[in-house]
Amino acid sequence: MNNAISYTDPSIFCYAILAVALPLFAALINFCLPVKSKAAGWISTLAILVGCVLSAMVFAAVWNQQPQHVQTLWFTIGTTKVFAGILLNNLSVMMLLLVSLIALPVHIYSTAYMKHDDRYSRYFTYLSFFCFSMLGLVVVDSLVLFYAFWELVGFSSYLLIGFWFTKDKAVQANKKAFIMNRIGDIGLLSAIIIIFAKFHTFDIATLFINDNLVFKSVIHDGLWISASGQIPAVWQYVACIGVFMAVAAKSAQFPLHTWLPDAMEGPTSVSALIHAATMVAAGVFLLGRVYPLFTDSELTILGVIGCFTAFMAATIALTQNDLKRVLAYSTISQLGYMILAMGVGAYGSSLFHLATHAFFKCLLFLVAGVVIHEMQHIKEENNLDIDPQNIQYMGGLRKKLPVTFIAAVVGSLALIGIPLTSGYLSKDGILIQAFEWSEGRSAWLKLIPAGALFTSWLTAFYVSRLIVKVFFGEFRLLKKHPEIKLHISDGGWQYRVPLILLAICSLFPLFSLNPFFYEKAWLFESLKPAEFMARENIYHTIIPIGVNILSVFVMYAAYAIYVKRNTFSFPQTGFLYRLSYNQWYLDKIYRKAIVKPILGLGKTCFWFDRNVIDGLIHLIERSSRMVAALTAWSDKHIVDGFLHLMAALVQSIGNFARKFQNGKVQYYLYSMLLIVLILFVLKILI
């Protein structure tokens, strides 16, 4: 135990560890259960429920207090001691609570949602395992462990995306997700290694919090200098790039975002927990952890990328017809906001948005789950060949699914950022701070807040489109197949309770008693940087008003376009439409520009192995017949294939030696005498 910490209450750590470990135990127990056992769901839920309570206790104890840190020696390698421990500060306890809080409704929801699956207990095994990884990720204190949980999160996500592994699309999606995440992992690993090589420690507390070694290091004259030595400055950039790659992969930022929409092949409850609320937020969390590593210019780049991602994803979301895909792109877009916030120094707002987004996006996904579940129900009942996720078939569901509809509306408004919702508080904070930040910077950088602003209107549009298409108007499927009968409802309490719970959490009271001023939110106040300026400039007033008024217009426009159909509609063949519909063609580009060349490289290498390194013997055989060819190839043979070269050499020397053995004794004598004579003469002459 490290006793450098001033205030230590051991029970806090026990609670925290227990909160992390309980889901693991649940996973282990579930793994041993028969695959169809229904007990699994309740075991997992119980684990997360207890975990949630414990997290709350930890939160209460640590929030706004001194960071708590405890560690024990894990192993020693060389002279380096690698510690394992727990670091509890505002950031981690917030995440701890957030994750367990989101996970709880999702668990409850899942018990119903996965009820009929053949591998019910496997699902909860994986889900609990994910919770364990995610919770572990937020509390660990060492970069090695952080990386370990980081990968485990990706791994459990891999398992869950591919949960229906007989579905080819699901399998391809999970492979893609894992490899994309792997790219990020490599970045993170490189960054960790660089940091380790630089500071000789993996301890996050030492690096970023207590001693803040990273912050104290400087870049000077092309060297990255700190008390522990110096390395070329380029490696500081590489480390940042590495971290950014990790963030981009996990939080689905351009250019590594393409896995997230595909990941929607997993069960919807999984999408809600992992791909909306928790795992994708891990990237932002990572940024929060290693924030001091980034220099100002690097943060700017971060901001640019975040802004671009937010914008791009929003444009794509405009035209998607798959319910979950729209939500996926909106997630990407919102994550872009968070990264942007980090980039512009709005550290607190970013994390605030992370928290609020977790609730309302999870809510929206669960809503989508209900809708899809019901659509699936219709499809199976009537033997239809439709995609249950396609919003083109939906409409008017507000009557059939009232609870779901209300939840959806709350979630959407939060997503758009309409006042009284939590989304308003966090998003406006980001916008305002972005504008403040751009103050006094070059004109190009003004594009960042502008882009963010524009994106928020786009958001308003596509969210409205979604809600309108799903819940308003008339049921389009019924129009097409008038014969079908509808037996759909909101479902049992396992569906409703989570929805209601989350809907409540998406409103402002949880975060702030003042529904209009983001800086009054308690979460923000605890996380904001010390030098935060009070509201004194014009942005604090203009932006909320401007944004929201225009948003309302946009929403109405959407309603008008999709329900009343009394105004213009989009040309569905335009370039912009296609660009958006095909997700900016990024997948195709990746396939052509990266996947194919790599596979090609593999094939080339193998070809090289077979034909050049290995096939030399055949080559030599042929070339010995063609003397001309021999010279051309011999170079390669000498370099690579000495074995086969030797075989051929042996043969030719052997043949040469054998040539004398023609069975004629006089010839032997002749050769002998001649050789002796020649050798003798040569010996004398030389």
Added chain:
Amino acid sequence: MNLLTLLIFIPVLFALVIVLLPSSQRGSFKYITLLATLLQLGISIYIYLNFKTGAASAGINHEDQFQFVQKLPWIGLNLGSMGKLQIDYFVGIDGISVTLLVMSALVMVVATLASWEIKSNLKGFFLLFLLLDMAVMGVFCALDFFLFYLFYELMLLPLYFLIGMWGGVRREYAAIKFFLYTLFGSVFMLLVMVGLYLSVNDPATGSHTFNIIQMMNPANYTSGSVFSAAAHQTILGMPARTVGFVVLFIAFAIKVPIVPLHTWLPDAHVEAPTPVSIILAGVLLKIGGYGIIRICLGIFPEIASSGAFWLGLIGVVSILYGACNALAQRDLKRLIAYSSVSHMGFVLLGIASQTAEGVSGAVMQMVSHGFLSSMLFFLVGVVYNRVHDRDIYHFRGLGTQMPQYTAFVMVAFFASLGLPGFSAFVAEAFTLAGTFKSPTVNGLLPYWMAICGSVGILLGAAYFLWTLQRMFFGKVSLKGGEVWKIALTDVSIREKLALIPMAAAALALGLMPSLVFGKINDSVLALIQFLQAK
């Protein structure tokens, strides 16, 4: 009785039993072999538990710091003017050997369990198997170069026959290729060994010696001898010590194997029967790495430093080249064979870095790869035994067909591709950490090598995931149709017995790397210190 001697020669005792038993008892051979390997495992674990750590028992270049030592005069001749010939039976272990020893013992047990599939000519098979077992253990324990070489060469022949007689279709080609490659390396190693022997004098007796530990001390070299560091002799125009290092390195590098000396490996692995593949991948490749650490680095430390860049480069090339090749394979076994090339590249990279992290990582990688590759080959063997096909394209949806098997495969694959929690992650991460640290600590390797190495990890994910997706997921669709469907039963108890220890070992090492690091740390530090002192 010295425990190491016992450990080495137990297989021979049991082999004698098998020789004496009539063929009618052939059913019992496998149990006898299993007993022998289990006994070995027991002894090795006992040794492991009783292995003392601490700077005073670090080993490396201090004879008195080795443990479980047995030193008996073996061949001693008075050669008149040429001094005395001194060859000892000298075995002992330090931290680097002990973990490999335990790993090998466990792999041997698994290989025995995999030998159940062997149906023909059992007597010959198990005899050769036990002989190989003995040689392998001997290599890890020998501290006399002559003895080392003896065991080293002794591995060749059993393997040749094991591959050649019980192997696949192209077994002759594979066997000969394997044999020639390795013999090529070792014959020249013999020359260097003799040169070293003539250069080194045992200070205690004054005679020439094959003692590896004595060879590490520059003071023991007679002035003016070929390999004396002070003499700056040349062989064919090149500095003699460089030549010596390169020759030894090539000999071991063939075993490791490195690109471009690796082409024997895919063939040998593919054609070998499963138990032999397991031993090849699990143990034999480690002997190359072990040899490089113990002998190349130990005897020629200054060359190892000046040539570190090239070693590292070879390591990086092996990592990337192996991984690229694995991407292109259709044959599952071949894929795994190439992945071995890639993974063993990390060993070389770590060794080249000459940092504590790098070398520890390399040793860890050897141990870890020992378990994981054995497991992987065993898993391939499971499918191959059932339907005699290994083509990835011929299978689909095995996850439904053989769920438990798939679970094991996933464990093995993810462990291999470096999922945290398993040993390979710790090994590869620290190898890379050591590599990256190298420029600042000793300036041997450039920074970019670590980055390139990490790309290898990425490629590893690609081919393993692709295989998973292709073979195990999706709807069941098998080339052999219903026949295969019936044949492809899930893993049996025996197979589980073999697989679970491997998976458990990999997991245990991943969670508690100190199991390995704790034992090797002192030795590694001593080695690094020794290398820096030169």
Added chain:
Amino acid sequence: MHDLLPHISAQLTNVFGSIPYFMPEIYLTVLFLVVLITDLIFGRRSVKLCKIVACAGLLLVLFKDLQQVALILDGDHVIFGSMLLLRRSAVFFKIIIDLLSFILLLNFTWDDRLKAHTKGVSDLYTISIASILGLHLMTMAINLLSVYLAIEMVSVASYLMVAYRSETALSTEAGLKYVLFGAASSAIMLYGISLLYGFSGSLDLLNIVAQLPNVNPLSVSFALVLVLIGVGFKLSFMPMHFWVPDVYQGAPTPVTAYLSTVPKIAAFALLVNVMPLFLFSADWKGIDFSIVLSAIGIITMIAGNFAAVLQNNVKRMLAYSSIGHTGFALMAVVTFNVQGLSSLTYYLAVYALANIGALALASYFNNVVGAEEVEDYKGLGLKYPAASVCFVIILISLTGIPVTAGFTGKLFVFSAVYSAYEQTHSIWLMALMITGALTTVVSLFYYLKIPLYLFLKRTENAEVASERSYNLLVLAIVISFLLVLLGIFPNSILKYL
């Protein structure tokens, strides 16, 4: 006569004094006569008797050899005027030769083809005993006359043995080639000897060396080259090796075993007796024969080993391999030091043992399945496991892979050369070693062929011949056992060498 009178008594004293140092050879002569008489009296039916007599007698000779070990403790002895030199190495060579000859004599009747010879095998015993006598002389010869006589004695006996199975074409063909090649070589050698004698006026090599500085070195070198041809014929090094494959293949297998081993050992003994006299004479100005021998060694290794790769006939392959081994042994010779000599002795003994074993097994497989070509060995490994395993062990030893005696032999030769290299830094020695190592790998190509066919190739033919040559099998097993034993504990004989 008057001139000689004063010397006669001294000469006679010398002769009588020499006899105690000559006991093994006297026993051999008596043995020769006994075998001859047995042969004559009992005729063709006497094979068994001849064999018993010959083998028993040889054991006696061996015993006498061992007694000689005591005689040489006080130094070298020049006996019979200056005809012979009895020294340490000669005694060991003789012991090895007799031991191996004993095995070979046993072996003669075990080969079915040779046994079936219509004219009986008993004459072969007579001839071989005489040949062994010649070998004994060769190991000790130090006088041009005794050198020539010994070589001729062995050669003539060899011609007879090769052509022994006169009813088969191949045997006689081999005989013809051998006799023509051999007679020509010995004629050339004799010419060289006559020149040497002419240049120095003496037959005693020690005197000759003393005289040579006064003669044109080029002329002496030429004479020596011609003499080397004669020795080289026996050793079959390049370019005197052409006869080897044909003769080894054509000769009866036990005879091949004989030819490829003991005369070679004796010839090496001769070489190490004679060459150093010239090389280390301070006044020697002619050709540097250590370089010549190095070059010859390199070429011989290459020619022998590389040509063997392409052979399919087992005996022929072994013939080529024996050429390669000669080259390797030459490596030990060129060091011309004590270590080189003892490593040479060890190497040759081990090589000979292994080669005898290999040919015994060739005989064996010929007996049981009529196999001559490598292809005929296909799949025999599992039918005749004991013999096949022995074959593998023996071939491993020939290749020089641990833990067989062949490896230790190679190791000792390498270390001898290495230590010589450390002193001289001669590039030739390095080249020799590298060639030696390379050709070891090459030799694997062909040695491995036999295990490859025995074990790896499979055959549909499932029948197992009932008749088995147990004697040969036992011999092979004993030899393999010895090879492994010597591989692990080379000390047991090395400490005497």
Added chain:
Amino acid sequence: MTLVRLLFYVMSFIAIASALYAALSKNLVRSIFIFFVTLFALAGLYVIALADFVAVTQVVIYVGGILVLILFAFMLSGKETLNVIQQQKGKFINMAKVPAVILAVLFLAVIVNIILKADADNLPWVKQAIAQNNEITPANSTIENIGVNLMTTYLLPFEAISVLLLMTLVGAAHLSRKEGSA
């Protein structure tokens, strides 16, 4: 001395000429008979070199022994054999023989060269022998000397060659024997 000298030249010429004829002749029998002449001429040369005993031995053993042996061998094996063996194809000047000629000439050149270089007549030991009266003069009888030497200095080879001859006898007899006869 001139007579001896003349005799030497004559004998040398006969020896060489007959040897060349034997070498060039295609007819075996003729070749054998002309070889007689060579041997006789050589015997004459031996006499000139004051080795009368050797000359006699030459005549007895070579001419009487070896050549007769050769002839008898063919006589005994039937006339047919002789005919087959005698038949020779080809022309007098045969291109195939050119390499052989070149080899022989090369050898001759080398040997002559080294003989001249050696300067045999001025070798120290020869001079010493002359000085110490160790030279055989026509007055000496060599036979006694040889006899004594054979029994003392060369006793060992003398005895050894007897074994050799016995062995040859046994072996040659064995080879020449018809199969099946004991």
Added chain:
Amino acid sequence: MITLTDFLLVGALLFCTGIYMIVSKRNSIQVLIGIELMLNAAILNLVAFGKYDKLNNGGQVFALFAIVLAAATTAVALAIILNVYRRYKTIDPDEIKNLRD
């Protein structure tokens, strides 16, 4: 005075004639004769030098031994040649090449 060099030259000529015969003649017996010629050349040398070796008679005794050995070798060679003739119906060494690579 007949010099030693004269003898040596005669010997050399005979020797080379012998060499020519052994590599060129198409008849084993003629090859044998060639060998005899070479032997005789050597014997001539021995005898010629033997003149200056009265005491030891080295040259002459060696010549005697050489003659006897030549006889023995010839006898063996003839026996073999006869056997060859029985098997091959020829004694042309070029025709007898069953043993070859």
